[in-house]
Amino acid sequence: MRILFVCLGNICRSPTAEAVLRTLAARDAPELAIEVDSAGTAAYHVGEPPDPRARQAAARRGYDLMALRARIVEPVDFERFDLVLAMDRENLRVLRGSAPTSAHERLRLFLEFAPEAGPEDVPDPYYGGPNGFEEVLDLVEAAARGLLAHLRQRTRAVTI
Numbered sequence: 001m002r003i004l005f006v007c008l009g010n011i012c013r014s015p016t017a018e019a020v021l022r023t024l025a026a027r028d029a030p031e032l033a034i035e036v037d038s039a040g041t042a043a044y045h046v047g048e049p050p051d052p053r054a055r056q057a058a059a060r061r062g063y064d065l066m067a068l069r070a071r072i073v074e075p076v077d078f079e080r081f082d083l084v085l086a087m088d089r090e091n092l093r094v095l096r097g098s099a100p101t102s103a104h105e106r107l108r109l110f111l112e113f114a115p116e117a118g119p120e121d122v123p124d125p126y127y128g129g130p131n132g133f134e135e136v137l138d139l140v141e142a143a144a145r146g147l148l149a150h151l152r153q154r155t156r157a158v159t160i
């Protein structure tokens, strides 16, 4: 199972989601053999490490973003990944515009997996204060747990 997270710059939200899902999947669902990556729809920060504010907030909760580097979504991503999860509706709209129709069923909003959390979008924390990064982590952790539960259920249904 290969999962790609997508935000705008690939330095705040999607690398956070990548590290959180990788950590929780290895700890709680190793049998799912999940591979995770992230990318951005805009090229502003290509090659850069995640924003220091995102790195520090994630590190305080035990997630390591140090090795990640920003990249842009490429056409081959729509073939390689089973799920392409957008962090907000604007990025989902951009993905729908660039993915082939055959890949549209693999494009989803990440927060669909945390309906109890409330919002549909993970708010962009880039221009805000430190609370924004905590909110990103709260939403991402909830949706990562929901996604793992969904994938476990799906695997069980296929196995039976």
Ligand code: 4NP
Pocket (backbone or CB within 6 Å): 007, 008, 009, 010, 011, 012, 013, 014, 044, 045, 124, 125, 126
């Ligand atoms: P991200 O946040 O999409 O969560 O990585 C942003 C990063 C950079 C910019 C905007 C959002 N920017 O405008 O440079």
